[in-house]
Amino acid sequence: xxxxxxxxxxxxxxxxxxxxxxxxxxxxxxxxxxxxxxxxxxxxxxxxxxxxxxxxxxxxxxxxxxxxxxxxxxxxxxxxxxxxxxxxxxxxxxxxxxxxxxxxxxxxxxxxxxxxxxxxxxxxxxxxxxxxxxxxxxxxxxxxxxxxxxxxxxxxxx
Numbered sequence: 001x002x003x004x005x006x007x008x009x010x011x012x013x014x015x016x017x018x019x020x021x022x023x024x025x026x027x028x029x030x031x032x033x034x035x036x037x038x039x040x041x042x043x044x045x046x047x048x049x050x051x052x053x054x055x056x057x058x059x060x061x062x063x064x065x066x067x068x069x070x071x072x073x074x075x076x077x078x079x080x081x082x083x084x085x086x087x088x089x090x091x092x093x094x095x096x097x098x099x100x101x102x103x104x105x106x107x108x109x110x111x112x113x114x115x116x117x118x119x120x121x122x123x124x125x126x127x128x129x130x131x132x133x134x135x136x137x138x139x140x141x142x143x144x145x146x147x148x149x150x151x152x153x154x155x156x157x158x
Contacts, residue, residue, distance in 0.1 A: 004038055004045060004047065004049070004050040007034070008031060008034035009031075009034075010034075011030060011031075011033060011037060012027050012031040013027070014030070015029065035051065038050075053156065056156045057156055059155070063148060064109055064113075064149075067148060068113055068114070071116075072114050087134060087136070088131065088133050089132060089135045090119060090129055091129070091130055091132065091138045092127045093127060093128045093142055093146075095125075095128055095146075096146075096154070097153060097154065098125075102153055103121060103125055103128070106128065106153055109149050109153075110145065110149065115133040115134065116131070117130065117131045
């Protein structure tokens with residue numbers, strides 16, 4: 001991905017220098033031409049087209065913001081209910097993520113979402129222990145995290 005970005009920037013600067021127009025619109029035109037060239041020559045470049053991964057990263061960020069807003073609303077409902085009835089607890093989330101930074105990213109996304117907190121990671125990196133403010137169904141909570149954050153992280157990294 002980094003190689004493709006560098007090649008795209010080189011093409012954009014070369015376009016500026018060859019057209020002898022050192023302006024932002026000239027750079028943008030060169031950048032777009034570089035994108036088209038990289039897309040057309042994608043089979044000769046060892047990695048997938050980098051805009052796909054960039055799109056997946058944006059998708060992960062949008063998912064996080066959506067989950068952040070929804071969980072904030074849920075926490076406000078719990079806190080301001082006249083007779084709060086919630087069951088806090090700790091559960092183990094089995095994870096399919098392999099690398100340390102993927103697991104760290106998942107743990108941080110879980111901790112940044114209100115109502116949940118990553119407490120620990122198992123020594124073999126297969127489970128993340130999570131404290132949740134309200135656990136109705138443990139399997140539903142596990143499936144929710146696996147279907148949202150873990151799936152999006154796997155799309156970005158693979």
